[in-house]
Amino acid sequence: MKPDSVIIELSPRFEVGAKKALQNTQLRRNMGKATQTIRAKRSAVVDEKSDWQALREAGWQIKADVMAQLDTYLVQLEAAVTAAGGVVHWARDAREANHIVTELIRQTGTNEIIKVKSLTTDEIRLNEHLEEAGIQAIETDLAELIIQLANEKSSHILVPAIHKNRSEIRALFQKAMNLPDLTDEPKALAAAARQYLREKFMSVKVATSGANFAIAETGSVCVVESEGNGRMCLTMPDVLITVMGIEKILPKWQDLGVFMQLLPRSSTGERMNPYTSIWTGVTPGDGPQQFHLVLLDNGRTSVLADAVGRQTLHCIRCSACINICPVYERTGGHAYGSVYPGPIGAILTPQLVGTAHASSLPYASSLCGACYDVCPVKINIPEVLVHLRGQVVAEKQKTLAGALDVEAWGMQGLATVFANRRAYEAAQSAGRLAQWPFVNDGYIDQGPGPLAAWTAMRDLGAIPQQSFRSWWRERQKHEQ
Amino acid sequence: MSSSRDAMLHRIRHAVANGVRQSQHPTESAAYEVHDQLDAPQRIAQFAHRVEEYKAWVGECDTSAVARMIAQRLAVHGHRTLVLPHDFVQMWRPEGYELIEDDHLPAAHIAASDGVISTCALGIAQTGTIVLDGGVGQGRRMLTLLPDYHCCVVPASLVVGTVPEAFARLESVIGDRRAPMTFISGPSATSDIELNRVEGVHGPRTLEVIIVRDA
Numbered sequence: 001m002k003p004d005s006v007i008i009e010l011s012p013r014f015e016v017g018a019k020k021a022l023q024n025t026q027l028r029r030n031m032g033k034a035t036q037t038i039r040a041k042r043s044a045v046v047d048e049k050s051d052w053q054a055l056r057e058a059g060w061q062i063k064a065d066v067m068a069q070l071d072t073y074l075v076q077l078e079a080a081v082t083a084a085g086g087v088v089h090w091a092r093d094a095r096e097a098n099h100i101v102t103e104l105i106r107q108t109g110t111n112e113i114i115k116v117k118s119l120t121t122d123e124i125r126l127n128e129h130l131e132e133a134g135i136q137a138i139e140t141d142l143a144e145l146i147i148q149l150a151n152e153k154s155s156h157i158l159v160p161a162i163h164k165n166r167s168e169i170r171a172l173f174q175k176a177m178n179l180p181d182l183t184d185e186p187k188a189l190a191a192a193a194r195q196y197l198r199e200k201f202m203s204v205k206v207a208t209s210g211a212n213f214a215i216a217e218t219g220s221v222c223v224v225e226s227e228g229n230g231r232m233c234l235t236m237p238d239v240l241i242t243v244m245g246i247e248k249i250l251p252k253w254q255d256l257g258v259f260m261q262l263l264p265r266s267s268t269g270e271r272m273n274p275y276t277s278i279w280t281g282v283t284p285g286d287g288p289q290q291f292h293l294v295l296l297d298n299g300r301t302s303v304l305a306d307a308v309g310r311q312t313l314h315c316i317r318c319s320a321c322i323n324i325c326p327v328y329e330r331t332g333g334h335a336y337g338s339v340y341p342g343p344i345g346a347i348l349t350p351q352l353v354g355t356a357h358a359s360s361l362p363y364a365s366s367l368c369g370a371c372y373d374v375c376p377v378k379i380n381i382p383e384v385l386v387h388l389r390g391q392v393v394a395e396k397q398k399t400l401a402g403a404l405d406v407e408a409w410g411m412q413g414l415a416t417v418f419a420n421r422r423a424y425e426a427a428q429s430a431g432r433l434a435q436w437p438f439v440n441d442g443y444i445d446q447g448p449g450p451l452a453a454w455t456a457m458r459d460l461g462a463i464p465q466q467s468f469r470s471w472w473r474e475r476q477k478h479e480q
Numbered sequence: 481m482s483s484s485r486d487a488m489l490h491r492i493r494h495a496v497a498n499g500v501r502q503s504q505h506p507t508e509s510a511a512y513e514v515h516d517q518l519d520a521p522q523r524i525a526q527f528a529h530r531v532e533e534y535k536a537w538v539g540e541c542d543t544s545a546v547a548r549m550i551a552q553r554l555a556v557h558g559h560r561t562l563v564l565p566h567d568f569v570q571m572w573r574p575e576g577y578e579l580i581e582d583d584h585l586p587a588a589h590i591a592a593s594d595g596v597i598s599t600c601a602l603g604i605a606q607t608g609t610i611v612l613d614g615g616v617g618q619g620r621r622m623l624t625l626l627p628d629y630h631c632c633v634v635p636a637s638l639v640v641g642t643v644p645e646a647f648a649r650l651e652s653v654i655g656d657r658r659a660p661m662t663f664i665s666g667p668s669a670t671s672d673i674e675l676n677r678v679e680g681v682h683g684p685r686t687l688e689v690i691i692v693r694d695a
């Protein structure tokens with residue numbers, strides 16, 4: 001039972017996308033600045049919380065409890081939302097979810113909706129489906145609007161337009177909003193978007209959103225944002241349709257107090273994000289008078305069934321792992337060929353669609369472990385990566401070619417090494433000494449023999465003299 | 481869709497059957513900080529400072545001076561027409577300004593005003609956050625969203641230290657009247673243009689906070 005959604009682009013070969021991305025200098029410059037800025041901000045607000053590790057542990061435990069009793073909590077959530085005047089829908093896959101949303105919109109008689117950025121609706125490709133049904137979805141996040149006007153794909157889950165500079169944005173806005181005199185001042189660009197979207201917020205009758213959290217015991221749903229377009233979409237229309245992955249649930253109201261500390265600090269490096277909206281069903285005289293909550297599976301129950309992979313569902317989409325990832329820093333998000341980029345994408349996407357369909361993604365990592373250290377809910381990403389590599393190898397071995405594939409056999413041995421942090425680091429420093437004949441300008445172009453296939457996807461820079469992990473540990477030491 | 485519901489629940493039960501059902505919810509035993517170590521004046525100072533860090537203007541005064549301070553701020557911006565909730569405290573209302581109470585005002589009307597005056601449900605010192613829950617003096621969500629200027633009056637007694645304390649206090653609000661809530665930490669912002677933080681996209685571009693000292 002594979003989900004029928006198309007999370008993956010036609011050719012999800014990480015090594016192909018990565019090579020292309022590396023040639024784009026604008027992208028590399030923006031990525032470099034972006035990751036440096038966000039890393040510094042994040043560590044400043046994380047370091048000031050002396051109870052950070054206790055919060056992470058609480059985050060992990062709450063999510064572990066959610067996974068262990070997901071059925072109970074979902075039924076509880078359904079009852080609470082219904083009691084508060086909302087309607088709950090269940091969708092096994094993307095097709096069902098899109099169908100439900102399309103029908104709900106059709107019933108209102110409108111053919112235009114406003115939309116808050118949501119990875120879940122990206123995952124099911126809601127916009128494309130609505131377009132086929134003659135419904136136009138207007139993205140209201142600034143970055144999403146930029147992407148939509150440019151007819152492109154997002155490159156970062158938090159700052160999707162990270163690859164666009166201001167003059168490119170100005171050109172897009174000048175054309176789409178008919179503002180020939182618009183300057184490229186960020187303030188002016190933001191003001192243009194404000195004006196352009198204001199009219200939509202005031203007139204469009206239906207909105208769709210995702211959800212960051214939903215509370216089983218109260219039926220409350222929570223959206224965390226910065227710009228205020230979320231507040232607009234959640235407040236102004238008559239009808240609100242929220243599509244939520246089943247793993248987003250939290251058992252108790254008080255749990256939000258943990259996650260509202262973990263998420264903003266990890267995500268944008270702020271003590272708190274500008275706006276968080278929490279609503280419970282329908283409130284007479286305030287906001288949409290019709291609320292629909294669509295609970296989406298789309299492969300999540302398969303992930304749940306895997307004892308090692310299950311922790312992937314703890315993810316709160318903060319993007320800290322992405323911002324810290326040395327591989328992502330160089331390639332950007334498009335290389336991952338999925339709506340979920342970076343380390344989390346490398347473990348989530350193959351599990352949602354099956355490793356056979358995204359076999360290169362578990363290799364899109366150097367297993368340096370920085371992602372694990374920053375993850376606010378303590379997802380052991382390297383552990384899951386190694387686990388998935390094992391699955392890829394096992395699948396390859398089912399074919400004759402695979403059985404003869406040296407890399408496949410080698411991986412099994414390496415998996416043991418990768419699974420152990422110490423052994424990996426030892427192997428890595430050995431690699432630093434051994435790799436020199438193939439280093440070209442700091443990049444390893446082609447390894448010898450069977451290594452060729454391996455380097456085809458790891459052609460992302462020679463192993464640095466100081467590994468990221470040891471650099472990171474050094475840095476932590478200095479800061480303490 | 482009940483067949484989808486059954487199928488999903490079935491798949492979940494099947495998926496977790498092999499795992500341990502950890503039924504112990506951790507909140508009670510959690511080791512994270514619930515209360516801060518500050519005394520009341522320090523807490524108010526922290527709140528003021530952290531709100532300011534989001535580039536919001538912050539003032540502090542006695543309850544008898546609130547109306548005057550609001551009037552001063554409005555004069556600074558040149559605002560004349562303000563919307564406010566019908567139950568906003570009478571003695572805090574500035575004189576000499578056109579104040580329109582929200583009695584089913586059309587959205588366009590609210591949006592066309594110079595700004596909104598409200599109070600709040602809570603302040604959170606550690607994060608510089610204001611929480612609105614539609615209670616007395618706060619109005620419906622639209623009222624504090626559409627205008628470009630928001631002046632929020634925060635009684636010092638409503639400022640708690642930490643985020644968990646805030647959620648503990650808000651629990652009864654959720655239980656009693658299922659009120660929609662908005663957490664506000666500074667004016668709206670985006671970092672989407674070359675990662676420069678730009679204040680003000682869709683929410684009020686100017687946020688000002690007046691802390692009312694305890695009597």
Ligand code: SF4
Binds near residue numbers: 314315371377379
């Ligand atoms: S895996 Fe962890 S660090 Fe990465 S986005 Fe998810 S919660 Fe954040």
